[in-house]
Amino acid sequence: MTSALPFDDFLAATLRQQPHLHAPLSLDGLTLDWPDIGVLRLTPTTLPVDADRVLLSAGVHGNETAPIEVLAGIITDLLAGRLPLAVDLLVLLGNPDAMRAGERYLDYDMNRLFNGAHRQQSAAREATRAAQLEAQADAFFARSPAAARRLHYDLHTAIRGSVYEKFAIYPFLHERQHNRTQLDWLADCGVNTVLLHSAPANTFSYYTSRQHGADSFTLELGKARPFGENDLSRFAGIDVALRALVSGQAAPRVGDGSLQLFRAKxxxxxxxxxxxxxxxxxxxxxxxxxxxxxxxxxxxxxxxxxxxxxxxxxxxxxxxxxxxxxxxxxxxxx
Ligand SMILES: [Zn+2]
The missing domain is CATH 2.40.50.630 (OB fold (Dihydrolipoamide Acetyltransferase, E2P))
Structure with a gap:
């Protein structure tokens, strides 16, 4: 039996703190699980064992609105059947309280609170939420079979302008090798600059990379602006690439596919x-x-x-x- 959608717009439902669901919902061709505010898992009814496990997060900094709008648009199209779903998908909107306030954060920069660092800042509202996000990521990747790729893209926009408008931060990998396929995918979606980090960090992408062996990246996609004031055409490359990814397709190349790498000195x-x-x-x-x-x-x-x-x-x-x-x-x- 197919149920009605619990919301028209995931972003609007998150901003108005609409109560989430207490049990997964069977929809046409997929299962929707909405266990917490800003937490949405979509799984195709039939999922091959080696299908990608994809975590997409945005709004870890509440005022970085464009990537949040991009993810909300993808969810709307998945639920409307306009976009096929071929992966196990978890979408996390990081800091709904700060999103409502239009602020980067309320008490403490959340992207310094992962990897257990929330325990040292337990009075901060962001600490509670960072722990929740870690738990959601843990549960998601714990169910992921060895044959499946684990991917995490944590989407941001920057406070300041950048000589290279779009860039990725590749978390420190310890003994693991950099994944050339992932670097090429980033270049294809117009993220032509990548910083290879050389030390652990308390970021969300470092957490999932380190704890779950995911191919994880922090993506900086342009400049932060308020909701509704984004020129989403500037985010078209990543939008198209993520839509292709969740549909099980290769990224159509945006731009020249060139790639330049930096390391943190x-x-x-x-x-x-x-x-x-x-x-x-x-x-x-x-x-x-x-x-x-x-x-x-x-x-x-x-x-x-x-x-x-x-x-x-x-x-x-x-x-x-x-x-x-x-x-x-x-x-x-x-
Ligand atoms: Zn950010």
Missing amino acids: YNLIKASDAFRLHLADDVENFTALPDGFLIAEDGDTRYVAEGGEERILFPNPKVQNGLRAGIVVEPVEL
């Missing part, structure tokens, strides 16, 4: 109130740092660019003392 650490960053407030991500340029200083510590190939990523001198105020990156080959 070191972090700028704000140790004290004396920290000074010698870059403009609106400096773009991946701005080149000329050889000998004084990037920042903090008392007796001086951060000086070397070689002329280094670039700055995520500069933010306003972080609390002891935290990362930017990443210096450099080109790398695989």
Whole structure:
């Protein structure tokens, strides 16, 4: 028997805190499970054992609205039967409270609270939610057979502009090898720049990569704007690629398919109130740092660019003392 849809629009239902469902729902050709606010699992009625297990998340930063709208549109089309579903799909809207407020976060940056770090910030509202998201990801991938690919794309937009508009962060893999097929897929969907991270991080993508062996990426897809003010045409590449992915199709190539890789060389650490960053407030991500340029200083510590190939990523001198105020990156080959 086919049931009626519990909502017209998953994003609207999430924003108005519509009560979720207490049991999965059988729809035409798929099962819908809506166990919590902003948590939706869609599974085809017939799922091959080696079908991809795909986790798509957005809104871990509540004001990064365009990717949330992209995922909501995909869900609408899946449920309307306009888009076939060929994978086991879990969609997580990360921080509904911050999304409603139009804020990056309410108490604490959620993308610093995964990998168990939420236990050190238990008073923050984001800590509770980060633990819930980890549990949802755990349950999803725990059911995934060895034959199936495990994929996680955590979608973001950046606070500042970027020399390279779309880029991915590949979490530190420890002993695992980088997956060339995944890098090529990213290039095909117009994400032509990838940072290979060289240390663990308390991000959602690091968590699923480390805990579940997923091919996980943080995708930075452009600049953050409020709901309804996004030019979704700028997100067409990833939209088309994700639609192809959930339908079991290859990504149609957007752009020239080129790929440039960077590695994180070191972090700028704000140790004290004396920290000074010698870059403009609106400096773009991946701005080149000329050889000998004084990037920042903090008392007796001086951060000086070397070689002329280094670039700055995520500069933010306003972080609390002891935290990362930017990443210096450099080109790398695989
Ligand atoms: Zn973000």
